[in-house]
Amino acid sequence: MLHCFSFNPASPELSIGDDPLPHSSIEGVASSSIPSPTFNLSRELAYAFQTDSYREIRSRVDPTQHQLHIQPQPDNIELLLSQVLQPNKECVQEALSHAKPTTPTHLVSTYFQHSEDATRLCLNLYQSVHSARLLYTPLFDFFHILPGDSHAIDETLCNLAFDVFLKLDTFENPFSSPESDTFGETRLCFSQLKYKLDSRLRKSRSRVRLLHHATAGPLCSPYLPHSFKKKELTNISQLNVAARGTYVLDKDLDTIDRLVSRLQTGIEFDKHFIRLGLEKGRDVYSIQEIVKQLRKSHLNLTHQLKDLEDHICLWFTNVNEARSLLLQEIHLPQVSLR
Template sequence: SRRPDYTLLLEPKQDALAAVIRSARHRLPSLLPDFFNATLGASDFCGSLVESIRRARVDQIELHEGFPVPDARRRPVTATLRRLSRLHNPFSDSALLQFERIHQAFDPLVRRLIHAHRRAMRRLSHADLAARAASFFACGVAVTIQAPFARAEAQLGAAARGAFALDRDFDTMGSMVRRLGDEIEHTRNVIKLFTDDGDDDMGEGLMLKEVARELQMSGCEFMNKLAELEEHVSSCFLNINRTRRMVMQEIV
């Protein structure tokens, strides 16, 4: 089935945002569109993570529901385990590659925003000095001197803080996804140990019991880690919208 478009959850909406930027009365820092585009990509990637979590949870439930009691016959057990072990790992290297792409988008953006914000702060400081000098002659002139530099400093500051926080969020989630992917591969290795075992009837029951014990022990912990990742993804969605609104408030 087609994956839902999670970018529809963005606030403000991308089309409304584009309209505001086009109609802005003052010139905006060139990095702001880059920031909004990066958050758009981040939102889409969070959506793909939601789908990966859903798939991993379904697979885990099927694994435990399809695994019978230890004294069951081997043949249906083996067939079920082999089928489940061949399913795509939703937290495979391709998912980690997506994290790397997000990091490659945000990491340089954060550095550029911080650099631009510091430059804007210096310009605002110089403008303050000029404004103090101008205030001896006309108060209105002082405000006119300061205004554009103050706007740029506020806009870039909000974008830099937001991008930095999101970059940290993705670093954390990347580590969590890597661990979950490793656990899925470990489960597959345990299954392979059982399905590749010989047909010795005496050892068969013992092996099946060991596999059942291993999967039961790891299954609950795995589901808890999935729930923890899901909470982080939900939090990241909220942070994306919060940072977008913060920057938007400095534009309008």
């Protein structure tokens, strides 16, 4: 059974000077992207992680529920996408089916498609976080039995460490998958969409200004119907919400992209040291040095995995909020016509 959002008719007709803005945390994130004397990124993130919507997303993707621990095969990803992405694809398609096939409608439809594609990519990344933790589990378990001093490794621990290195050397870097290469393409899509949305917004605002001046003359009024102005104001409202959402989501993707890049580099760095250890054989001194290096990096890696997981869940929260805001704008004129 589909669960679509329902909205009450609201917002009186906009005046010529109005610039419709989404009233939500998405707007707050967009506004705070512009540096100000009072802006504090850590505080804003801490607040975002405490919202009800974020906690709801975390409950859906809680590892203890095993929802996102399915291998990321296409069929499974689509199932997970239907669980995470709201409003879902069916709700969006149903709403857009009542809209006329205009340029603004096409841009809005593209926005929904890009946000869906990017969420699918983030689901794959979420799977990669889990895969990375599984990959490192033998090493982390080994660290738990190590003495405080890495130089106190005896021959028994050396052999155990070597066996762990053999296991780790067989794994591929979870963040070197083909999916990671689509990040640049995804961000390019958002950048191009933002440009088109801004361009169409300027066009609609220019039309409304011209109509406003034209209708000021009584002889012109009959030839410039009020409905045309109302349609352009509706376009402005929808396009503006889509443009704000595109901006915010692109910034989120930028953060996720940088976190993924750091993890990919860090894991490759660890794999390099592990190969060096294997090349040296079961030499106690060499194993001691490799273990010492890996022990230094593992806490940083653990924090980076958590950061990426947190920001992916924040993406799920923001993308759902952005989609629901835009769908609300689409429903408003439809409701007024009933």
